[in-house]
Every structure is written in C-alpha cells, then in structure tokens.
Amino acid sequence: MLKTLRLTLAIICFLLVTLLFLDFTGTAHTWLGWLAKIQFLPALLALNVGIIIGLIILTLLFGRVYCSVICPLGVFQDAASWLSQRMKKKRKFSFSLAISWLRYGMLILCTAAFIFGVGPLVALLDPYGAYGRMANNLLQPVYQGMNNILAYFAERIDSYTFYSTDIWVKSSITLLIAIATFLIVGILAWRNGRTYCNTICPVGTVLGFLSRFSLFRLTFDTEKCTKCGLCTRSCKASCIDSKNMVVDYSRCVSCFNCIEKCKFGAIGYISRYPGKEGKVVSISTTETEDKKGISRIKFLSIAGLFTFTNVIKAQQLLRVDGGLADIEDKKMPDRKVPIVPPGAQSLKKFNRHCTACQLCVSICPNNILHPSGKLSTLMQPEMSYEQGYCRPECTECSQVCPTGAIRPVTPADKSALSIGQAIWIKDNCVVNKDELQCSACERHCPTSAITLIAINSDDKNSLKYPAVNKDLCIGCGSCEYYCPARPFSAIYVEGNVRHHSV
C-alpha cells in the first residue's frame, strides 16, 4: 500500500521532471516548472524559505520521502537497481555500516565550495543538477530526434503540428561529465542501490540527519520478527540490521520495500509517539505484485551533427544563375567576460547560485545558452551568439531557473537590461573587407544603439561603418548573429560583470 503510493508518486514526479528537460517548446515549464523549484539545493540557493521549511517539515514528519519521490536522481537509481534485479534474480542487498566520515566530509566540502564560491563543485554534487545534465545531454537529443522524425512526416502531409529542431553538442565537457555521472551513479545503483545517496550526496546527508528525528519511521515489532533477514536483503539503502532489529534512520529513504517483503508483518511505519489506541496500524502488504514498472529507457547515440562545408568554389569567369552560396560556420569569439542571461544580475551572483542543472540550456529556443568549459564556471551556462541571439520576446531561461541564479524578468525589463557591450572589429567588417555597404547590425539592433557613419563625410555615396552607442547597447547579440563576416563576426558582445539598466 505505502510502497504503491510511493512508487506511483515517484514515477509521476520522475517522468514530469524529465519532461521538463526534454521539452524544447517551452510549454511544459508553464505547468511543471514548480517541480524544479521544489528541489532541495535549488530552493536553498534561491533562498526559497517556504520550500526549504516545507521540505524540512516533510522530512521531520515522514523521513526521507524527498529522496524516494521528489529527487529525480534518486528515482533514477531506483530504476537502475530495479533493472539490475530483473536481470539477475539472485542479487540481494545486505546491511552495512554508515561511512560517516565520507558523508559528512562531502557535506563539508560542498558547503565550503559554496562559501568560497567554487560553483562547479557544488554543481557537480547537486543531485538534481546531475540528473538535469544527464537528461539534457543524453535524453534530449533522442527526444528531439523523435520529434524531428514526426516533423519529417508532418511536413509530408502538410501538417504544421511538429517542427524540426537542431540537435547539437552544446559543450563536449559537460557531455562527458553527464556520461560519467550516468555511468558512476548508474553502476553504483546497479550493484548496491542507494550507495550514492548515502555516501556522497550532500542533500542526502542533510536530510538523513533530519530524518533521524522523523515522526513516522520504520519500527520492528520484536514479537513478530523472526530475524529471517528478508528485510535486510530487500533494503536498497543497506540500513536495516535485522539481527539487532535496528534501522539506521539517517540512511532510510522511506521506500517501504521492507514492509512489503516482510512475511510476518513485523515492520511497521509508525509514529514514534504511540497514540492512545496503542500501536498505529502497521501496514503490511504481501498481495501486491510488481505493477507497471518504469519503462525501459534507451539511450541512443546523438544523432548526426550539422556540418557545413567551408569550401568556397573557385569563381567561374562567367557568372551563372542559380545555386546557393556556401555559408561558413561561425566560430565563438574569445570573450574576456562571459555573457550570462538577463536576470542573472551579476556574474558573481550567477556563478554562486547556479547548480548547472541545464534546465535553461534545455529550454533556450534560440540555441544561445550552452555550458561553460572553463574550470571556474564549469558546466554553468553562458551565452554565445553563433546560432541565434537573445530574442526580445523570450524570457524562458529566467522563468525556469529553480535556483534564482537567473531571476524572473519580463520582456519589457529585458529590453532595457544591459548584459553586455557590442564591440566592432574593423578588420572583419565586410564594409572594410569587401568594400560594399552592409546594414545588418544597424537594422537588427532592437535599441537602435548602432548608427552607420560615413567614412568620408564629404562624399554622399561614401561607405558607412557602424558605430555603437554604449549607453543604449543591451548586449542581446543580434548584431553579432546577423553579421555576415565569417567565421568570426565583425561585431561581437563582451559580457558585463554586473548587469545594469540602460
């Protein structure tokens, strides 16, 4: 009964959180965004007091149900462990002692990292962020691929229901870390259940500490127990010492598997303060068989990347009609200061709050957010304008961010928020190189920060160079994106350390 409830809720939460990372249309977050915001570390970073208190009360009442139901990495481990048992029937768990020095060591390390502003380490240890990176890097491409197949057929039947999206590797380092996380956590779970949660995860340690004092907890009925050890063998947290009839509450994730396994009804989930009627009804179930499990998730390799040939055909003497000119891929400029999304307020604040969960990266419809490869901000998102720019109507990343690293902004706020400065590079500009007029940057600038100035003011037909009004530039990158100079744009954006309004 309890297990069924836990399992049902867990599967629902897990699937919906996953959907949040898969959906690139921005519709899911309107309904499901709260699921990211109730995650422990994001709520803590966002100083979301209500949610933190809520989660603490939840744990003090029922134990670590957060780890069993809300945390997607927890449910992912359960799924791996369940699969492992399906594949190898004999695999059983056994009791082991807590490795306290490692648990608390990790917690101290994480706290220290946060205090000293070592964002990437916090990000690496955050269970929700770790799951987000896996979903974004490994699962979203598959989802997009399937969407593109649907779009392909929709196009054939003249339907506009599906449109295809670009699948691209946003950062190879983050992809590698996601694969490593998947393998390490997956293998640990495959072999020993919740090892990760009870030795490494800082959230698990904090909640584990609280759950020692939880109101409802597993309790042995010493009269009924035969010390058969079934409960120990079914405990994925390895926290039941059936010989001594003791449960390590700091490691129990309230999965209720033991209650279901026990043939004698000797384990109950009951209040530590028995009511007037004596014992609270101990619930034991044996009748429920395995129900609908989590569907097997197949991880496919990333679909083909778009490559452009950079070869420019030798110009024929006679200009002939038709055909398309090759378009060279743009390359990312080496920015002195990274650009972070409107709502981040300042680089420092952003770096301290972001757990690199990749939710904003998953959702960005303009393909401009991608995880950083720099050590100090590893995996935290940065903006770059090779494939798009920060469009005026879009505030998706600020709406989804669960940690408050990107505070909510409206399109109106955003149009007056300077996140960077455009810088013109004369050597790259086609007006200089090809000696023809170009107005791409000027025409697309949403704040009219770019004016074209005649090179020779006496000549009416003089070519014109763009001049950037630093007071008006908001750093949206439309000039950089639309600049025809390739592979490096002739105008690019340097980030602002602190965002300010114009």
Place this chain on the structure above:
Amino acid sequence: MIMEKKDRKEFNRRNFLKIVGVGSVTSATTLIGCKPDNRVSVEGGSIGEVPTDRMTYRTNPNTGDVVSLLGYGCMRLPLRQKTDGSGEEVDQETVNELVDYAIEHGVNYFDTAPIYVRGWSEAATGIALKRHPRESFFVATKSSRSNTLESGIAMYHKSMQDLQVDYLDYYLLHSIGSSIEDFHKRFIDNKLLDFLLKEREVGRIRNLGWSFHGIVDVFDYVLAMDVQWDFCQIQLNYQDWKYATGRNVNAEYLYGELVKRNVPAIIMEPLLGGRLARVPQQALNMMNEIHLEDSAAKWAFRYAGTPEHVLTVLSGMVYMEHLQENIRTYSPLEPLNEQEYETLEQVTEILVNSDYIQCTECQYCMPCPYGLDIPGVFAHYNRCVSAGKMLKSSNDENYKNARRDFLVGYDRSIPKLRQADHCIECNECLSRCPQQIRIPEEMSRVDQYAEQLKQRLEF
C-alpha cells in the same frame, strides 16, 4: 503421382480463380459499358492519353519554320544530389526522358542559355537532343552578360560546342532592356552584333532575335533599328498584358508593336514563375465555374497561345506531369473566347490587388553572395498569399494558425541562415532582377512580417 495430383489441383484452382476474375472483370466492364463515354485507361487516367499528333504549330514567316506552340524552356532542369554527396548535378536521365517524351508528342522548340542552371543547361540539353535527328528540333540559345567581342564570340562557340550542333536555329541577344547605353556597350560598340549578323548570313544562325526585360525606350529603339529581326522574346501572360510590374512593359504594347512589324513573338513567363498556376482560391473558383476540370495553368497557357503572332510559348518543365498537361493544353490549342477573356480580367484584378512579390523564381539573382535563398523566401511568402494565410492584423480570426503555418513553413522551406533576416542590403542582386524587384526592400518587408509574428506584436 502425388506431385502431379497436387500440381493439377493447384493448376485447377489457379485456373478457376482466373476464370472467376476474368468473368467478374468482364461483367463489370459490361456494366460500366452502359455509359459510352467513360475513358478510364491505365496510361492516361480519367483524362485520357496524351495525344502525340495533335499539337498546334505556328509558322515562322521569315524562315518557314513550323514550330510547336509549346516550347521547352531549359532554364529549370531537374537536379539531383551527386552520389558522393559533394553537391548537386543535373539529373541527365530525367532530362533525356522529358526531352524524348516532348519530341515524341510534337514539341520541337528548345530554349536554353549559357548561364542557365548554374551554367549546366546547354550541355545537358545538348546531350538529350543529340539523341534525336538534327532536323527534328529547333534549338535556341543566347548571348548572355558579355561585354567584349572576344568573350561574346567565345560564348557563341562554346554554346555550339556544348549543344553539340554546328548551327543554331534561334540566337538571342539575352535580356536587353536595362538601358540603351547598356545595349550599345554589349552589342554595338564592340561590334558583336555585326559578327552575329555575319553568322546569320552564312547560315550558322538561322534566326536572330532578342529577349526583352526592362524599359520601353530600349524596346522601341532596338525594334526600330535597321536590322531585320527574325523574332523577339517577350514576357506575356494575362497579368502582364495590362498590369506589368516593376520596370516591365505591358505585354499589350510589346505584342502590338511586334505585330505591326510582323516580328513573331516568343513568349516567356506564361505562368509568371508559377504564380499563375497557384492563384488565390477566389480566383480559382471563378475559373472553375466555367471549366470545372481545367487547372489555372491551363488557362494561362491558353491565354499565352491564343494570339496568332505567337510562335511558341516557353515553359520550364521539370516534372512529367507538367509536360503532359501542357502538351494536352496545346494538342490542339482551344483559343480563348470572349467570356473566358472577361473571366481572366477579373482574375487579374484579384491578382494585382493581392500582396504578391512579383518574383518569377528565374534565379538570375542567385547565388546571393551572403547565402540567402532569395527566390525561396519570396516563394514561401507568395505561397502564403495564395493560400490566403497572410494576416492583415493580429486580431484576425485565424491569427494562431496562420502565424504557426507561416513560421513553421518558413523554417521548413528555407534554412535559418538563408532567410530574409540575413540580408545585409549590399544591393548586389538589384541589377540582376529582370522583374526589377527591389529585393533588399522586399526582404526587409518579409522579415518585418516574420518578426511581427515571432514577437507576437500587435499590428
């Protein structure tokens, strides 16, 4: 023994089925046979076979050439991806198939130019035509974009070489009309015209003429020159008759002048780059009221072919279906009657009041040096106009669907980096457009429309 038995059994069963099958088919045919006019056949579908011997021909008064009213335009040819993936090439097998089919069904005029289809057209047309007796077709090609005598002569020789012929039936001064100075520069000052006239004398050019796009002064000037022009190629269709756009001249005037001087007219753009084949629904309804089964394209071809001084009507046919339909239209031509002319006038009214960009997808502007797909952008825009999906205001009832259709269709038909927003207004394309479309301005207009939809702005 058993085998035999089995065989016989099977044979019997098969035979039985056969008999039953034939029987039912016969009875079905007998039943249908009650309606004498039914013409269902495998080859031609319900519209019957494509006639091979009923093509309408016109006679060239100068040389007596008997030319099919349908001329094959080789400005657009079927392309395919190269097997090694390194780009596109002409799908020669399909070209051969189309040309064979056209000749078989009475088409004998083939029009190409050195610059068509990225410069591949002449060679591909030559390969296809080489497989037919030289006297079974007329081939036309052009002197394109050349300024010096040497390059002009070199182009002329190259054309004969690529087409694998030792004489040209029709040779055109390509696309003149931008200005009288330009005409002088290209053909008079460098004595290229004198060279071509000599070639006509010796018979290597059987007919000398020119194709016209541009301002009326040039047309009048060239037509009045002391040269006997054997033909003239003009843009004629029911919209251009009275409502020529850009700097084009009304076909009514051009055709009238040619008739006065007894110069046969060769017609280009009978469909306005396909736009007259995809007219707005309202216009199509008016046509369907008169001929329920006729396509808009058929109307346009009948219009272009009806005037008596028209020698041939050029159509770039990439698909067999189009070739077949056009052959049907002209086998034989049914000239338009008064009532039909009136209908087309009403249709024209709808067309000129629509928001079309007057692009015929001729590809002269391409390739854009910055990678834009100019005709693609305009085609998408025009398709949305034809389908009635252009929004007048953000309060329109169909806003949600029309917005999605425009934006999703836009991304589908043109890669993002080749869309209108990437135009840098370098104006390199301006001089190349025979329709005189202000391409950068129109690009900006399309982009503004797309931006309004993307940003969900009120308009």
